[in-house]
Amino acid sequence: MxxxxxxxxxxxxxxxxxxxxxxxxxxxxxxxxxxxxxxxxxxxxxxxxxxxxxxxxxxxxxxxxRFGEEEVAALRALRGRGGQPLFAEDYLRYLKGMGxxxxxxxxxxxxxxxxxxxxxxxxxxxxxxxxxxxxxxxxxxxxxxxxxxTKASRVREAAGEAVVLEFGLRRAPAKGGEAATRASLIGGADRSSAVSLSHLLGLPSSGTHAHSLVQAFLALGYSEEEAFQAFAEVFPDDTILLLDTVDTLGSGLPHAIRVFERLRRRGHRPVGVRIDSGDLAYLAIQVARELDRAGFPEVLIVLSGDLDELVIWQIKSQILEEAPRYGVDAERLLKRLVYGVGTKMVVSWGxxxxxxxxxxxxxxxxxxxxxxxxxxxxxxxxxxxxxxxxxxxxxxxxxxxxxxxxxxxxxxxxxxxxxxxxxxxxxxxxxxxxxxxxxxxxxxxxxxxxxxxxxxxxxxxxxxxxxxxxxxxxxxxxxxxxxxxxxxxxxxxxxxxxxxxxxxxxx
Amino acid sequence: MxxxxxxxxxxxxxxxxxxxxxxxxxxxxxxxxxxxxxxxxxxxxxxxxxxxxxxxxxxxxxxxxRFGEEEVAALRALRGRGGQPLFAEDYLRYLKGMGxxxxxxxxxxxxxxxxxxxxxxxxxxxxxxxxxxxxxxxxxxxxxxxxxxTKASRVREAAGEAVVLEFGLRRAPAKGGEAATRASLIGGADRSSAVSLSHLLGLPSSGTHAHSLVQAFLALGYSEEEAFQAFAEVFPDDTILLLDTVDTLGSGLPHAIRVFERLRRRGHRPVGVRIDSGDLAYLAIQVARELDRAGFPEVLIVLSGDLDELVIWQIKSQILEEAPRYGVDAERLLKRLVYGVGTKMVVSWGxxxxxxxxxxxxxxxxxxxxxxxxxxxxxxxxxxxxxxxxxxxxxxxxxxxxxxxxxxxxxxxxxxxxxxxxxxxxxxxxxxxxxxxxxxxxxxxxxxxxxxxxxxxxxxxxxxxxxxxxxxxxxxxxxxxxxxxxxxxxxxxxxxxxxxxxxxxxx
The missing domain is CATH 3.20.140.10 (nicotinate phosphoribosyltransferase)
Known part of the structure; x- marks a missing residue:
């Protein structure tokens, strides 16, 4: 059934x-x-x-x-406390006929x-x-x-014109993830990472890579930069690199920039970086500054990690306040941000x-x-x-x-x-x-x-x-x-x- | 797909x-x-x-x-930013072969x-x-x-030996309700109201009636007692009556007792009453006292309405404190309680x-x-x-x-x-x-x-x-x-x- x-x-x-x-x-x-x-x-x-x-x-x-054979059989099997059938045959017949x-x-x-x-x-x-x-x-x-x-609409309000990606499937309530993705997209997310669900809704799915990619390379004796390079070679026009597996500013960012430079020399345009932990506003400012210096002012900065509408609001406020201190144009930085929102949206945290x-x-x-x-x-x-x-x-x-x-x-x-x-x-x-x-x-x-x-x-x-x-x-x-x-x-x-x-x- | x-x-x-x-x-x-x-x-x-x-x-x-035709076709349709296929044919072939x-x-x-x-x-x-x-x-x-x-286990701990019914399907996250019911039953609920899900888990489903039954009768010019009587005639050995559509103590309870008396005269045993709003502990005590007086000491009292582990704990504490004041044996009352728990369990409220x-x-x-x-x-x-x-x-x-x-x-x-x-x-x-x-x-x-x-x-x-x-x-x-x-x-x-x-x- x-x-x-x-x-x-x-x-x-x-x-x-x-x-x-x-x-x-x-x-x-x-x-x-x-x-x-x-x-x-x-x-x-x-x-x-x-x-x-x-x-x-x-x-x-x-x-x-509709009430088919199996449904009627299941109802017929239900018993009352006296052991008698809970539902009478004429009622079950009616349900079946009703459809x-x-x-x-x-x-x-x-x-x-x-x-x-x-x-x-x-x-x-x-x-x-x-x-x-x-x-x-x-x-x-x-x-x-x-x-x-509703939660997605609030996230959208907080994010303004920035792209919002729904990343929530892993924390969504089992098969309720289907409804969560659909509702997130109706409410304000631009894309979802969920492959089958996006496909059935007529959208492409969206994503980057996980820490495990870098971890696997490190465990095998390679470097973070080699992990990035491998990704960039397979997806030269769709490279988004996750910076925080080792150390966002000390390792991830310089490695990413070197890989981006190689991509550029080969005629490709790197797409973005992602930061998934730490002080996201501060890190975004520093990353933006270094990307600008390296000549990548259009590379997107994807932020993720337990975001909701208030966290996004806070990130934007902090950037508006702190970016000028580092010589970064706050408005331009906000325009290159992308928010990956998961758990807190799909369970309506709070x-x-x-x-x-x-x-x-x-x-x-x-x-x-x-x-x-x-x-x-x-x-x-x-x-x-x-x-x-x-x-x-x-x-x-x-x-x-x-x-x-x-x-x-x-x-x-x-x-x-x-x-x-x-x-x-x-x-x-x-x-x-x-x-x-x-x-x-x-x-x-x-x-x-x-x-x-x-x-x-x-x-x-x-x-x-x-x-x-x-x-x-x-x-x-x-x-x-x-x-x-x-x-x-x-x-x-x-x-x-x-x-x-x-x-x-x-x- | x-x-x-x-x-x-x-x-x-x-x-x-x-x-x-x-x-x-x-x-x-x-x-x-x-x-x-x-x-x-x-x-x-x-x-x-x-x-x-x-x-x-x-x-x-x-x-x-497994990766079947449809899955591979969906992946094949995904495009990178340059318009080129995101996934190469040899990789897709590998996935298909891998199963x-x-x-x-x-x-x-x-x-x-x-x-x-x-x-x-x-x-x-x-x-x-x-x-x-x-x-x-x-x-x-x-x-x-x-x-x-986990939430269900806590509800079970609070409820002690009492029966716990899972009533959460309407507030469960769309198709995630399937997992919610299963998990509630693993964690400590005895039965669920969900018909297909209980059936597939090999359990009978459980339930009473809604306010709408009484409302429909009232709107048609009948009385609450006539609504109860109608239910009792269709389910003489499985009668559980919801007391709070009009007024729990002033109307629902006396009407239920009269219907129970008629059931008894015809050789049936009324099963229970349900209270879905108000001061549940106080009402349970008063209802127990009147049911006892009318000779129905075994009729169950089902409590429902936004219950969770703390509310159940509070209800039990209040009954232990207040019941003696009304000449009701608190321990015996606790033994006849049944808890209907829904929303707060299936969404793990908090x-x-x-x-x-x-x-x-x-x-x-x-x-x-x-x-x-x-x-x-x-x-x-x-x-x-x-x-x-x-x-x-x-x-x-x-x-x-x-x-x-x-x-x-x-x-x-x-x-x-x-x-x-x-x-x-x-x-x-x-x-x-x-x-x-x-x-x-x-x-x-x-x-x-x-x-x-x-x-x-x-x-x-x-x-x-x-x-x-x-x-x-x-x-x-x-x-x-x-x-x-x-x-x-x-x-x-x-x-x-x-x-x-x-x-x-x-x-």
């Missing part, structure tokens, strides 16, 4: 399914929404937004997932776009059993990729899980959507109820000023005054006048029994992210203590929420 | 491979060791040991991984065993190219599973990546192993050089007192005095007299061109962990500020390391 098939789910989805089936509720139209509660907080720094990723793999999975998610319609935020807490990333509408069954796989795919794409949830918000009853809430929650966690839609509100500068949730059948117009309500605090509101704002609907239909468009090229998703990040207020983009981006409700949705909460409390 | 095939690796493994190939070094026997540098530090709490996991999936992968890892021999710590920093988890011996190529996949599989198994490394330690030269070191490292990071073996040293009580690294061809005996050297500090040593200690070799051969034994049942790995944890000093098992477990060198290895470091510094 495929471990990643339709049974890549929690058992309780299937037990609940049998309850619905037994009561004839399994095909009752239901509406679930997926969202997350809070932006990642890495401790010393915090995200002011996320980048939505993982949708495409989810849609492909949905199209292929997979043929009855569902999904509306989603386009993948790669900037997302905010509480705003639906996906709404799933369809038969209660199918919509319930989707929960585990949906959260499994969307929350991890969104988390990593905040390794996004609190994504998938909640029932309405069930169809007598031709209308009956809203669902979970009453025990604190006010902060109370669902925004019922069938909804979402807009992004832009100000006159074209910057996003809020996301707005509205009832699905509500008219929200640019040519009327628009009041944005705080989701819980009745005292907080803001009214925008016509001409002061524009509205953009956020969710689009992506699945109706099957996916509605083929997988998009990575560049489309990267471009979406870039455009959306550019339209954020700089305060929201800050790496530390970002501004709080507003997620608001329309008057009507706010009133519905209050009414429903009151009704539930009474009854 | 299979994303998880032999190209589930970093590009630089293959570029280095081409350098070795061009120089005729690709089949030179080499020896790499995988180990990790430090135990996980979760911030407020720290691990005193790890649980080694991920070996079996790695061995299976190695046996299947996969047929030349490697792996010695490893048996999976499921307790592990310590710096001690080899795996040594890989064989042709330099193959041994180098293994790096990425090996670290990818071993470090994540070891990390999660320390989401293990610093695993895979280092070249020796290359074969003139019929002997020439040791390799990386010279630039700080003393703390300097490799323990050369071909080695590892022992666990037990004291007279049968408790593990140290792990010991020795040269591979060194005689280490129980009938002679044994001196344990600190890995870097020459002043720190300890000598054990014969009769005071026993030695256990730690590494066993697991792969020689193919795996040497079939996948082991999960219970074997679980039993290994249990036995090893029991033989740790209680101070090393502590959840907070554990004792430092000693990892030592023999006199001979210590001398070799010093000599090599001196030689490298000179030249």
């Amino acid at each position: 495929d471990p990643f098939g339709i049974l890549y789910t929690d058992l309780y989805q299937l037990t609940m399914g049998q309850v619905y089936f037994r009561l004839g509720l399994h095909e009752r139209p239901a509406l679930f929404e997926a969202f997350y509660r809070k932006n990642p907080d890495y401790g010393a720094h915090q995200a002011g937004y996320t980048v939505f990723a993982g949708l495409d793999p989810l849609l492909s999975w949905m199209e292929g997932a 997979g998610f043929s009855g569902l319609t999904l509306r989603a935020l386009p993948e790669g776009r900037v997302a905010h807490p509480q705003v639906p990333l996906v709404s799933a509408e369809g038969p209660l059993l199918q919509a319930q069954l989707l929960e585990t796989a949906l959260l499994n795919r969307l929350t991890y990729e969104t988390l990593v794409a 905040h390794p899980a996004l609190g994504g949830v998938y909640k029932l918000v309405a069930v169809r009853e007598n031709g209308a959507w009956a809203p669902a809430m979970k009453i025990s929650d604190s006010l902060e966690k109370v669902l925004n109820p019922g069938h909804k839609k979402a807009y992004r509100v832009y100000d006159k500068r074209g910057l996003a000023t809020a996301d707005l949730l509205a009832a699905f059948d509500e008219a929200v117009r640019e040519d009327e005054a628009l009041t944005l309500r705080h989701p819980t605090d009745p005292a907080k509101r803001r009214t925008l006048r016509p001409g002061e704002f524009t509205l953009e609907p956020l969710l689009e239909e992506v699945y109706r029994g099957r996916r509605l468009f083929p997988p998009l090229p990575l560049e489309v998703l990267q471009e979406r992210r870039r455009r959306d990040v550019e339209r954020l207020d700089p305060g929201v983009r800050r790496l530390v203590n970002p501004h709080l981006y507003h997620v608001s409700l329309t008057e009507r949705l706010f009133a519905l929420k209050g009414e429903l909460a009151a009704r539930m409390e009474r009854g | 299979d994303p998880f095939g032999i190209l589930y690796t970093d590009l630089y493994q293959l570029t280095m491979g081409q350098v070795y190939f061009r120089l005729g070094l690709h089949e030179r026997p080499a020896l790499f060791e995988a180990f990790y540098r430090k135990n996980p530090d979760y911030g407020a709490h720290q691990a005193g040991y790890t649980v080694f996991a991920g070996l079996d999936p790695l061995l299976s992968w190695m046996e299947g991984a 996969g890892f047929s030349g490697l021999t792996l010695r490893a710590l048996p999976e499921g065993r307790v592990a310590h920093p710096q001690v080899p988890l795996v040594s890989a011996e064989g042709p330099l190219l193959q041994a180098q190529l293994l790096e990425t996949a090996l670290l990818n599989r071993l470090t994540y599973e070891t990390l999660v198994a 320390h989401p990546a293990l610093g695993g490394v895979y280092k070249l330690v020796a290359v074969r030269e003139n019929g002997a192993w020439a040791p390799a070191m990386k010279i630039s490292d700080s003393l703390e990071k300097v490799l323990n050089p050369g071909h080695k073996k590892a022992y666990r040293v037990y004291d007279k009580r049968g408790l593990a007192t140290a792990d010991l690294l020795a040269a591979f061809d060194e005689a280490v005996r129980e009938d002679e005095a044994l001196t344990l050297r600190h890995p870097t500090d020459p002043a720190k040593r300890r000598t054990l007299r014969p009769g005071e200690f026993t030695l256990e070799p730690l590494l066993e051969e697991v792969y020689r061109g193919r795996r040497l034994f079939p996948p082991l049942p999960l219970e074997v790995l679980q039993e290994r962990r249990r036995r090893d944890v029991e033989r740790l000093d209680p101070g090393v098992r502590r959840l907070v500020n554990p004792h430092l477990y000693h990892v030592s060198l023999t006199e001979r290895l210590f001398a070799l390391k010093g000599e090599l470091a001196a030689r490298m510094e000179r030249g």
Whole structure:
């Protein structure tokens, strides 16, 4: 049986399914929404937004997932505490006939776009059993990729125009490395070192060499320079040499420069050096100075070794401060840097899980959507109820000023005054006048029994992210203590929420 | 192309491979060791040991991984900066002919065993190219599973004899959920909610129901009690009811008790209740008291909601303190608790990546192993050089007192005095007299061109962990500020390391 098939789910989805089936509720139209509660907080720094990723793999999975012979046999084998089969034959027959998610319609935020807490990333509408069954796989795919794409977007913000390489596969969570690489590339990395994953995403993979190359040569009685020379002879137009196996400035750098000089004499252009340990900013300055002196001002300097957005920020700050002291042009140095980022990006160090949830918000009853809430929650966690839609509100500068949730059948117009309500605090509101704002609907239909468009090229998703990040207020983009981006409700949705909460409390 | 095939690796493994190939070094026997540098530090709490996991999936992968048509075509398509093919045809032909890892021999710590920093988890011996190529996949599989198994072992320690269920699939890293579930079960979870993964591991999956069941009923105009009743009728011998959708004590509990009473009258035994939010310890006490009063002293109480080892510890402490105040027998209550642990276990919250490394330690030269070191490292990071073996040293009580690294061809005996050297500090040593200690070799051969034994049942790995944890000093098992477990060198290895470091510094 495929471990990643339709049974890549929690058992309780299937037990609940049998309850619905037994009561004839399994095909009752239901509406679930997926969202997350809070932006990642890495401790010393915090995200002011996320980048939505993982949708495409989810849609492909949905199209292929179904109850086949093996899946039904596995379910048939499950026993209850009394030794009786947990699942009845008529239910299993139904699942087999149902196939997979043929009855569902999904509306989603386009993948790669900037997302905010509480705003639906996906709404799933369809038969209660199918919509319930989707929960585990949906959260499994969307929350991890969104988390990593968010971290990558922050790394990209810190790196500015510099190239960012994703080097994380070895520390990625087993087969989750596939999603980690994809999300890193959506979020802001330019290339990945992962060969098969890059290939399947239509990109070339990227890399240099490891310390082991130099170590092997040394152990065999050769020198570091001979190791470098060997690499340069095999890859004369793609030579990037790792400087810190022996001593970055005392050995690696002079050896590399000699090898580069030989390459140049033979008409080749050396590409770069890499530094993987030590005081990276200081070493980069010294290396840049020596490379400049030797006539290699265009050789790239790849930095790696436990980098994240704050370390990159620190490296750049230190270079801006210290480079002039050594006669090195700081701006020019920053432009030749390349960042190799691994572990901390692919595990979202500091905040390794996004609190994504998938909640029932309405069930169809007598031709209308009956809203669902979970009453025990604190006010902060109370669902925004019922069938909804979402807009992004832009100000006159074209910057996003809020996301707005509205009832699905509500008219929200640019040519009327628009009041944005705080989701819980009745005292907080803001009214925008016509001409002061524009509205953009956020969710689009992506699945109706099957996916509605083929997988998009990575560049489309990267471009979406870039455009959306550019339209954020700089305060929201800050790496530390970002501004709080507003997620608001329309008057009507706010009133519905209050009414429903009151009704539930009474009854 | 299979994303998880032999190209589930970093590009630089293959570029280095081409350098070795061009120089005729690709089949030179080499020896790499995988180990990790430090135990996980979760911030407020720290691990005193790890649980080694991920070996079996790695061995299976190695046996299947090979350069087929698709892999070679993908490599052939890669271009250098000059537009020329990155890899030469003769090299690609060699890779294709080589197949996969047929030349490697792996010695490893048996999976499921307790592990310590710096001690080899795996040594890989064989042709330099193959041994180098293994790096990425090996670290990818071993470090994540070891990390999660370690967290699970800590959860198990906190939970004591109580049942622990792994509920983490929705927050697990995409397809990495497969490894997360396996590692959780090796490390100490009893069951998982993941259906396909449990099935493939030969276990039944486990679960209750979600809030959405109650919400759906409420939205349709039914009551919480009717939702519970519906569940109980479909699963009369497997009823576990989630109490906190509306109000745990004011609604969920009395409704559950009424449903349980009806079950009892019909001759069934209700199984449990689940609480997923609020002050879990307080609620568990109140729920236990009411269940006792209603004559259900054996109904289990499942606790869930962002649990980790410290939260479980806190819940137990609070119950021991507060239960008597409400006339509830604390010890009996603890025995009926079940912990559902998800997110924080499967992402190893607080320390989401293990610093695993895979280092070249020796290359074969003139019929002997020439040791390799990386010279630039700080003393703390300097490799323990050369071909080695590892022992666990037990004291007279049968408790593990140290792990010991020795040269591979060194005689280490129980009938002679044994001196344990600190890995870097020459002043720190300890000598054990014969009769005071026993030695256990730690590494066993697991792969020689193919795996040497079939996948082991999960219970074997679980039993290994249990036995090893029991033989740790209680101070090393502590959840907070554990004792430092000693990892030592023999006199001979210590001398070799010093000599090599001196030689490298000179030249």
